[in-house]
Amino acid sequence: MSSARFDLMVRNVSMASSSTAWRPRTGWLACNGHTIAAVGAPDDPVPSARTVIDGDGGTLLPGLRNAHTHGSEFLARGHADGETLAVWLSSVWSRLDGLSPQDMRLAVTCGALLSIRSGVTSIVDHLRRNPMTDEVLQAAIDGYEATGIRALLAVMVRDRLGSNNKPVGAGHLTSLEPAARQIDRIARFAARTPDRIRIGIGPSASIRCTDDLLLAARDLSRDAQIPIHIHVAETQDEATSERAEFGMTAFQRLAQLGLLSDMTACAHCVWMTREDFEIMARSGAVAVHNPVSNLRLGSGIADLPALTAAGVPVAIGTDGAASNDGVDVWEALKYAALLPRRNGALDGISSETFLDMATVSGPKALGGQSSTQLGITQLEPGDPADFCIYPAIDAPFVANDLFASGLVLSSPRRPRHVVIDGVHILDNGAFRLIDEAKIVAEARQTAARLFS
Numbered sequence: 001m002s003s004a005r006f007d008l009m010v011r012n013v014s015m016a017s018s019s020t021a022w023r024p025r026t027g028w029l030a031c032n033g034h035t036i037a038a039v040g041a042p043d044d045p046v047p048s049a050r051t052v053i054d055g056d057g058g059t060l061l062p063g064l065r066n067a068h069t070h071g072s073e074f075l076a077r078g079h080a081d082g083e084t085l086a087v088w089l090s091s092v093w094s095r096l097d098g099l100s101p102q103d104m105r106l107a108v109t110c111g112a113l114l115s116i117r118s119g120v121t122s123i124v125d126h127l128r129r130n131p132m133t134d135e136v137l138q139a140a141i142d143g144y145e146a147t148g149i150r151a152l153l154a155v156m157v158r159d160r161l162g163s164n165n166k167p168v169g170a171g172h173l174t175s176l177e178p179a180a181r182q183i184d185r186i187a188r189f190a191a192r193t194p195d196r197i198r199i200g201i202g203p204s205a206s207i208r209c210t211d212d213l214l215l216a217a218r219d220l221s222r223d224a225q226i227p228i229h230i231h232v233a234e235t236q237d238e239a240t241s242e243r244a245e246f247g248m249t250a251f252q253r254l255a256q257l258g259l260l261s262d263m264t265a266c267a268h269c270v271w272m273t274r275e276d277f278e279i280m281a282r283s284g285a286v287a288v289h290n291p292v293s294n295l296r297l298g299s300g301i302a303d304l305p306a307l308t309a310a311g312v313p314v315a316i317g318t319d320g321a322a323s324n325d326g327v328d329v330w331e332a333l334k335y336a337a338l339l340p341r342r343n344g345a346l347d348g349i350s351s352e353t354f355l356d357m358a359t360v361s362g363p364k365a366l367g368g369q370s371s372t373q374l375g376i377t378q379l380e381p382g383d384p385a386d387f388c389i390y391p392a393i394d395a396p397f398v399a400n401d402l403f404a405s406g407l408v409l410s411s412p413r414r415p416r417h418v419v420i421d422g423v424h425i426l427d428n429g430a431f432r433l434i435d436e437a438k439i440v441a442e443a444r445q446t447a448a449r450l451f452s
Ligand SMILES: [Zn+2]
Pocket: 068, 069, 070, 126, 231, 267, 319, 320
């Protein structure tokens, strides 16, 4: 029997997190089970552990959270380039709404693997497939579970028909599953998912849902204590239609129906009125900023400085891989930092705040659950063991306030090791739980079938 004091130990690293104001400190870090158990300075005696990772002088950072993506899009990277959201939606989804359970599992697995490879340990997947089925949803859960990543699957629901009698934003569909069945599925699955995988409810967008469905989503969120995840004010066309059809903005309508709270995340928030900022700030809902996707589809640029100035919690997302065309949160952070400067505003949000958005403050606002469930870590004893170790050359070389700026602007993208929930997932660049080459070979065949 092993006499090792800890399950897992990382030595010979510099560590930085929100709790050190993103200044690196050298030393070692030890884990037991799912949590960080001890942190030591270089001179402290290094305790024994069953698994020892040599950080090789590299940098250990908390795992990032991708707060908005669509896993089912992963096989459609590069598709419908140069199209606006309206055209893109029917082009991409006329193919992806038919994903089989096997296709769905493959798509989310690939997305999770690339996410882990780019430093993401936790994903919010606004999971779409019309119609959703128990088999497809279970396949997505199984796919994520097998990779070891944390995921919130906010299952997409929609029920509103346009004047042409077709689903709003999904004109290729001829019918929709009854709303009650969509809600019932989410309630059933929310009660029985594995630890690292959780279920939420994801109205597609306010304009794509009736009042009845939005109210049912609100009630399910309250009764089952699950998060609400929804696209809001992504394009100018949608914002204009909302006003024309409901006589108010999407934020006003969602607030009126009781959907905005600290259990709610609103993806995009590009087209907002002054009052919308106040509504969001009062509600406690989080805005998920997706700068790369918004540029890819020509949707506009969310006013991030105005959101933060209003006191709205902000998280960072990539959006789906068909409008990004990856799942790289470091890249999204860099865009988020640079876009407000396009008109000469150079003194905006600090680099430390951006890093907090991707690791602490944004994730904490997503659904009101405990830090442990969400995998939020500041690399302190008792925190979840969710972290990445980057090669020494991949992070800034100084330990002062240039370090945070260097991280955001130089984007260290390829960790050598990743630990999620105390499990060593990526080991010196190789996945320990998954045969990546086999998955990629299958994905090539499936993507060719779907998109050639
Ligand atoms: Zn989206």
